Amino acid sequence: MEDEGQNDVSVASxxxxxxxxxxxxxxxYLGLSDCSSAESYRLTGLSGDRKNDLNLKATELRLGLPxxxxxxREPNLHFVSSGKPDEKLLFPLLPxxxxxxxxxxxxxxxxxxxxxxxxxxxxxxxxxxxxxxSSNPGIKIKQSVGTAGAQSNLGNGIPSKQSKExxxxxxxxxxxxxxxxxxxxxxxxxxxxxxxxxxxxxxxxNNEEVDGKLGAGALFIKVxxxxxxxxxxxxxxxxxxxxxxxxxxxxxxxxxxxxxCGSSGNLFKxxxxxxxxKDLLHGSExxxxxxxxxxxxxxxxxxxxxxxxxxxxxxxxxxGSDAIGLAPTAAEKSTRGY
Amino acid sequence: MAYSFPEEVLxxxxxxxxxxxxxxxxxxxxxxxxEIDRWSRRRVFIGNCYAISPxxxxxxxxxxRSIKIKGKPHFADFNLVPDGWxxxxxxxxxxxASSYPWLEEIHLKRMVVTNACLELIAKSFKNxxxxxxxxxxxxxxxxxxxxxxxxxxxxELDLRDSEVDDxxxxxxxxxxxxxxSLVSLNISCLGSEVSFSALERLVxxxxxxxxxxxxxxxxxxxxxxxxxxxxxxxELGTGAYNAELRPDVxxxxxxxxxxxxxxxxxxxxxxxxxxxxxxxxSVCSGITSLNLSYTTMQNPDLTKLVSQCPNLQQxxxxxxxxxxxxEAVAAxxxxxxxxxxxxxxxxxxxxxxxxxxERGLVxxxxxxxxxxxxxxxxxxxxxxxxxxxxxxxxxxTRFRLCIIEPRSPDYLTLQPLDAxxxxxxxxxxxxxxxxxxxxxTDRVFEYIGTHAxxxxxxxxAFAGESDLGLHLVLSGCESLRKLEIRDxxxxxxxLLANAEKLETMRSLWMSSCSVSFGACKLLCRRMPRLxxxxxxxxxEVAESRPESFTVQKLYIYRSVAGPRLDMPDYVLSxxxxxxxxxx
Numbered sequence: 001m002e003d004e005g006q007n008d009v010s011v012a013s014x015x016x017x018x019x020x021x022x023x024x025x026x027x028x029y030l031g032l033s034d035c036s037s038a039e040s041y042r043l044t045g046l047s048g049d050r051k052n053d054l055n056l057k058a059t060e061l062r063l064g065l066p067x068x069x070x071x072x073r074e075p076n077l078h079f080v081s082s083g084k085p086d087e088k089l090l091f092p093l094l095p096x097x098x099x100x101x102x103x104x105x106x107x108x109x110x111x112x113x114x115x116x117x118x119x120x121x122x123x124x125x126x127x128x129x130x131x132x133x134s135s136n137p138g139i140k141i142k143q144s145v146g147t148a149g150a151q152s153n154l155g156n157g158i159p160s161k162q163s164k165e166x167x168x169x170x171x172x173x174x175x176x177x178x179x180x181x182x183x184x185x186x187x188x189x190x191x192x193x194x195x196x197x198x199x200x201x202x203x204x205x206n207n208e209e210v211d212g213k214l215g216a217g218a219l220f221i222k223v224x225x226x227x228x229x230x231x232x233x234x235x236x237x238x239x240x241x242x243x244x245x246x247x248x249x250x251x252x253x254x255x256x257x258x259x260x261c262g263s264s265g266n267l268f269k270x271x272x273x274x275x276x277x278k279d280l281l282h283g284s285e286x287x288x289x290x291x292x293x294x295x296x297x298x299x300x301x302x303x304x305x306x307x308x309x310x311x312x313x314x315x316x317x318x319x320g321s322d323a324i325g326l327a328p329t330a331a332e333k334s335t336r337g338y
Numbered sequence: 339m340a341y342s343f344p345e346e347v348l349x350x351x352x353x354x355x356x357x358x359x360x361x362x363x364x365x366x367x368x369x370x371x372x373e374i375d376r377w378s379r380r381r382v383f384i385g386n387c388y389a390i391s392p393x394x395x396x397x398x399x400x401x402x403r404s405i406k407i408k409g410k411p412h413f414a415d416f417n418l419v420p421d422g423w424x425x426x427x428x429x430x431x432x433x434x435a436s437s438y439p440w441l442e443e444i445h446l447k448r449m450v451v452t453n454a455c456l457e458l459i460a461k462s463f464k465n466x467x468x469x470x471x472x473x474x475x476x477x478x479x480x481x482x483x484x485x486x487x488x489x490x491x492x493x494e495l496d497l498r499d500s501e502v503d504d505x506x507x508x509x510x511x512x513x514x515x516x517x518x519s520l521v522s523l524n525i526s527c528l529g530s531e532v533s534f535s536a537l538e539r540l541v542x543x544x545x546x547x548x549x550x551x552x553x554x555x556x557x558x559x560x561x562x563x564x565x566x567x568x569x570x571x572x573e574l575g576t577g578a579y580n581a582e583l584r585p586d587v588x589x590x591x592x593x594x595x596x597x598x599x600x601x602x603x604x605x606x607x608x609x610x611x612x613x614x615x616x617x618x619x620s621v622c623s624g625i626t627s628l629n630l631s632y633t634t635m636q637n638p639d640l641t642k643l644v645s646q647c648p649n650l651q652q653x654x655x656x657x658x659x660x661x662x663x664x665e666a667v668a669a670x671x672x673x674x675x676x677x678x679x680x681x682x683x684x685x686x687x688x689x690x691x692x693x694x695x696e697r698g699l700v701x702x703x704x705x706x707x708x709x710x711x712x713x714x715x716x717x718x719x720x721x722x723x724x725x726x727x728x729x730x731x732x733x734x735t736r737f738r739l740c741i742i743e744p745r746s747p748d749y750l751t752l753q754p755l756d757a758x759x760x761x762x763x764x765x766x767x768x769x770x771x772x773x774x775x776x777x778x779t780d781r782v783f784e785y786i787g788t789h790a791x792x793x794x795x796x797x798x799a800f801a802g803e804s805d806l807g808l809h810l811v812l813s814g815c816e817s818l819r820k821l822e823i824r825d826x827x828x829x830x831x832x833l834l835a836n837a838e839k840l841e842t843m844r845s846l847w848m849s850s851c852s853v854s855f856g857a858c859k860l861l862c863r864r865m866p867r868l869x870x871x872x873x874x875x876x877x878e879v880a881e882s883r884p885e886s887f888t889v890q891k892l893y894i895y896r897s898v899a900g901p902r903l904d905m906p907d908y909v910l911s912x913x914x915x916x917x918x919x920x921x
Contacts, residue, residue, distance in 0.1 A: 185685060188416035188824070189799065190715060190742045191773075192684045193473075195499050195527065196631070220634070233636065237582075238612065251638075 219309065225253050225286075225317035236309050242301055246288065253317060289316050345370075349378045358383055377401055384408065385844050387425060387449065388869065391899045392433035403442045404468070405434070409449035411847045411893055412797075413822055415473065418849055418891065420875060422906040425449045435462035443468035450474070456481030460488035468494040478503035479528070486512035493546075494522040507532035507555070513540055522549035526575050526606065531555035542567040551575030554608045559587045565594035574598070576606035579633070583613040596620040605629035605654075612639035622646040626673075629654040631680050637663055645670040651708075654678040657694040657715065664698030668705025676711040677702055681742060684715070696723040703730040711736040718749040719776055724758025728765040737762055738773035744800035744825070747777040754778055760785030763793070770817075773797040783807035787814020795820040808832035812839045822847040830857035837865050845895035849873075853892055856885030861894070862912035869897045870912035871905070 224231040232252050239245040288300040291314040300308070300315070352375055355361050365375040379399045384390065384407040395402075409425025427449045434441055441463045451474045459466060466489045471477075479502060485495065486509055510532040513520075520540065525532070534556070541547060547568050552561070556577030565571070581587065591614065595601075601621045610633040625647045630640065631654040641663035644653065650671040657679055659667070667674065679699075682692060696719045703709060709731050719741050728734075741755075748755055755776040763769060763786050770792055774782065778801035786793070787810035794817050801807070808828035811821065813836060821843065829852035833840075840846055840861075855872070862870040873891035874883075901911040 186744065186825075188413065188418045189744065190681060190684050190740050191416045191797075191799075192681065192715075193415045193499070194417065195501070196680060235611075235634075 221312055221315055223249060223252070223315040223317065226319050226322065228253065234315070236312065241305055242308075245300075249288065249315075249317065285320055286317050287320050289318055290314060291316070345374055348374050352378055380404060382406070386895050386897075387427070387430065388899060388902045389844070389895060389897045392430045394898070396433060396437045400437070401440075402438055403440060404445075405430075405438075405441070405443065406445035406447075407449065408447045411822065411845060412448075412820070413824065413847055413849070414448055418824065420873065420906075420908060423873070423909065424902065424904050424906070426904060427451050428455050431455045431458050431462075435459075439463065440465055442466060443470075445470040445472070446474055447472040448474065450476040451481075452476050453478055453481035453484070457484045460484040463489075465491055467491055470494065470496040470498070471500045472496075473499045475501040479505045479507070479509040479530075483509035483512040486510065486517075487514065490517065491519055492517075493519055495520075496522060496524040497527050498524055500527055502528055504528050504530045506530055510540065511536040515539075515543070518543050519546065520544040521546050522573075523547070524549070524551040524575065525553050526551040528553045529555065534560055538564060538567065544568075545570070547571065549573035549603075551605060552577040554578045557581065558591065558614060559584075562587075562590040562594035565598060569597045570600060571598055572600050573603040573627075574601060574605070575629075576604070576608075578609055579607045579614055580609040580611040581614070583611070588614060588617055592617040592620070599624075601625065603627035603629075605632075607633040607635070609633070610635045615639055615643055618643075619646055623648065625650060627652040631656055631678070634658070634682070641666045647671060648673075650674055652676040654680070656680050656682040657692045658682055659698070660693045661695055661698040661701070662693070664694075665701045665705075668701040672706060673708055674702065674706040675708050677706075677709065678713040679715060680713075681715040684742065696720060699723070700726050700730075703727040707731075708733075710734055713738040713740075713773075715740045715742060717742050718746065719755060719758065720748045720750045721753065721755055721758035721761075722748075722750065724755065725761040728758075728761035732765045733768065734762070734766040735768050736771040737766065737769060738771065738797070739775055740773065741775040744775070745777045746775075754781070756781040756785065760789075763789040768792055771795045774801055775799060776801075779803050780807040780810070783810040787811055790815050792817050794818065796822070798823045798826055800825045802826045802828060805829050805832040809835060812836035818842075819844045821845075823849070823851060825850040827852055830854050833857060833861060834864075837861055837868075840868055840894055841865060841896050843896065845893065847891075847893050849891040851892075853889050854885060855883050855887040855889055858889060858892060858912045859885075867896055867898065868894055869901055870894050872910045872912060873908055874910060875908045 219236040220233045221236055222231050222233050234245070234248065234252070236245070239248065289297050290300050290308070290312045291297050292311045293313060297316070303311070348371065352361065352364060355364060358381075361375055361379060365372045376398060377400065380402060381404045382395060382399055382402050384395065384405070387407050387409050395405075407427065407430060409427070410419050410423060413419060414423070425448060427446055431444075435458055439462070442465055444459065444466075445468070449471075451471060456477055459469070461484075469485060469489075469492070477500075482495075482497075482502075485492065507528070507530045510525075513536075517540075521544075532553075532555070537556075541550065541564050548571060550564070550568065550571060551573070552564075552575055554577055556564075558577065558579050558581050561576055565574070595618050598621055602624060604618065604621070604625055604627070607630055610630075612635060615635070622643070623646070626649055628644065628647060628650055629652075630643075633640075633656070635643075636658040637660055640655070640658055641660075644650070644655070644659070644663065645666045648670055650667075651673055653667065653671070653674060653676070655663075655678070659679065664679075667677075677699075679694065694716055696716060699712070699714050699716070700723050703726065710733055712734065713736075716739075719739065747753060748758070756779055759772075759774060759778070759782050763772070767789075769790055772786070772790065772793055772795070774797065780803045783802060783806070786796070790796075793815050796811065796815070796818065798811075798821075805828055807826070808823070809832040811818070812832065818839075823846075826848075828848065833853060834857055858870050858872055862868065871893045872889045873893065874889060876890075901913040905911060
């Protein structure tokens with residue numbers, strides 16, 4: 001995995017870049033020999049450590065195991081494609097991501113039903129706290145799945161003024177390692193204009209306010225699929241039956257199941273019957289499951305559509321074999337008195 | 339010889355010069371040309387409201403009909419400029435109210451506009467026609483009511499992206515029944531509902547209405563009847579574009595759109611429901627500008643819509659378009675000139691990404707030969723991709739790339755992106771605007787200083803390693819007018835070594851860098867026509883700040899008006915800090 005940098009075509013040959021950087025270090029434009037300030041800002045990875053890509057990667061401002069790359073780096077790799085070394089990263093990822101899903105990461109979907117806080121609050125907080133401590137909270141530290149490995153190098157390349165705040169943020173992230181915590185935000189970054197952020201937030205907010213109108217407003221639910229490098233969102237209000245939902249999902253995720261089931265849409269044909277859940281377990285390779293308000297994973301299809309819309313928080317397309325032994329269906333659940 | 343032509347002839351000749359630069363050049367030829375230009379100049383552009391006083395402008399150009407003024411620095415858009423910083427337009431309005439009775443147009447950007455300003459505008463300019471308030475704030479819908487009630491000849495009211503204290507939609511009803519001259523109305527930033535019947539009556543009695551941008555509060559089932567009243571529309575911003583699908587609403591909408599034979603620009607589409615999108619298909623073939631950056635619609639519906647517009651020149655869209663959608667754009671929209679892709683989830687609450695990568699941009703750069711202007715938010719980039727883009731599109735004039743994670747390297751090679759951006763500035767010789775992101779060393783600034791000779795505006799964040807970077811830009815970029823920097827290790831040396839350069843530029847913004855208080859004072863002493871303003875919100879008193887104190891935010895701009903008088907507590911003019919300056 002660490003060698004990927006050398007495998008790939010690197011048009012700007014790294015060797016010349018580093019050599020020239022070496023030269024620049026000597027040449028101070030004012031002719032002063034004191035280059036200490038320049039030195040301190042240099043990332044260690046660039047100064048001759050190019051042979052060891054692991055080191056370079058370690059200086060990258062990310063949290064994660066050394067050599068670990070979060071899936072977002074290769075979003076277009078389909079899990080069925082072979083031959084790319086990065087693909088290996090995706091598989092170790094899957095059990096971890098399932099875990100984080102099952103342990104009830106409500107934060108992710110809470111914004112769907114309660115979209116007021118996130119972007120809006122962050123923005124207001126940012127404008128209120130323009131003091132020195134919070135205006136430079138350091139680099140936004142992305143919390144990928146995994147422990148904070150090579151963080152010691154994160155301090156490089158940052159002006160000394162910020163290092164204090166930065167190490168604060170670092171230790172915060174150390175503490176909150178286990179759950180995918182809220183990320184430390186940088187004021188004014190990414191450079192998206194306030195009205196744009198507001199607009200997307202208030203879009204979903206307006207949706208929730210127009211309750212009475214059936215079908216008005218959007219109800220976005222995240223849909224993930226085992227082995228897919230990214231998830232999708234669907235608006236449940238666009239569908240009125242399980243059949244519509246399943247065929248839409250089939251089309252959406254068809255690119256991930258090339259070779260498994262022929263043409264898109266066929267995959268979920270079992271879901272088009274009312275007793276879909278029972279057929280899925282036995283018939284097709286994949287089942288559609290959802291996480292309900294209590295955090296339990298249920299098979300899709302048991303409850304009336306409207307009830308499903310009200311209780312569904314997340315959707316997941318699982319391999320049939322994984323779904324056996326899943327949380328009980330809604331019917332069973334109510335009899336057990338959860 | 340100049341004096342052999344009557345003034346009227348020269349004036350007529352000058353009237354063909356439209357750029358300020360040309361007119362400024364003309365005014366330098368001789369005194370009589372200066373005078374002729376002075377009296378015949380009708381449009382004035384003030385790039386920085388603090389660079390010159392209103393009196394000075396009025397003195398030089400007594401017969402202005404149209405003025406455009408900009409206030410706050412660009413980074414105010416991203417909450418880097420605290421409230422109360424300034425940019426008040428009131429002094430300009432009061433000065434112009436007495437001196438420009440025939441003023442017709444006011445365009446303001448990032449300025450504080452109060453209701454008092456709007457009332458004064460409404461009362462003072464009898465032939466007032468155009469009011470454009472771009473990213474402004476400080477006024478409420480009451481101010482808009484004054485404008486509506488009093489400006490009999492108003493043609494254009496455009497509130498784009500302004501922050502309005504939205505008390506009610508009632509202001510729209512203040513347009514009198516006798517008012518029929520509306521040409522352009524943009525109220526998309528307003529939240530509250532305007533009286534629909536007032537809006538409908540307004541639209542129906544204004545036969546010259548060409549541009550109408552509604553706000554979200556206008557529901558989809560009302561759009562059709564508005565459109566039927568205004569089949570001559572060229573630009574339309576829909577309101578909310580969602581509802582449960584009703585065939586009667588759909589067919590009514592579809593029929594209304596098909597009557598818009600001259601429609602060229604579409605925007606709005608808040609909460610667009612895919613089922614209603616086909617209603618606009620009939621106009622797609624004529625559409626040149628499409629702004630879908632507020633709609634949460636995704637693929638395949640999103641791509642399907644965009645690829646139906648073969649004459650598209652300008653596309654603003656969220657990253658829901660994904661790489662596959664951009665490939666479709668590259669194949670169908672051969673005349674595309676401007677592409678902006680915004681992040682749907684800028685703070686990445688999701689664990690995974692949308693499938694938009696550098697590949698989308700590369701496709702568009704390959705397929706769209708007229709592409710000149712790019713704003714692109716994504717999560718990964720490679721030098722190879724940037725080099726491809728540069729080689730494909732040497733005609734780029736604006737290139738703004740935001741890789742969302744600061745300091746992201748080339749994701750394939752883990753190298754800095756110096757080479758990629760270097761290729762951009764080397765190949766795109768006409769590049770006027772550039773925004774950098776990703777992992778960048780001082781090397782990229784060497785490339786920029788060497789090649790970007792036409793560059794006028796540069797935005798830098800989380801980049802560079804030393805003062806050398808800043809020095810290379812300031813010393814190399816001959817056309818540089820605006821430079822904005824945040825979170826870079828640039829300090830005193832480069833700033834002081836290039837002090838003279840700063841007077842050739844409109845402004846320099848530096849925040850979270852390494853500039854010391856002492857250097858700011860020194861700079862101010864050396865350059866009397868620069869205003870050096872330090873923004874510092876700590877509670878320390880000025881005197882207690884040592885020379886070595888690193889300033890939080892620094893805004894330097896050239897000015898012939900001296901330091902401004904409306905600074906809040908947290909803005910320190912270095913002029914005051916340097917009492918030994920001889921004024």
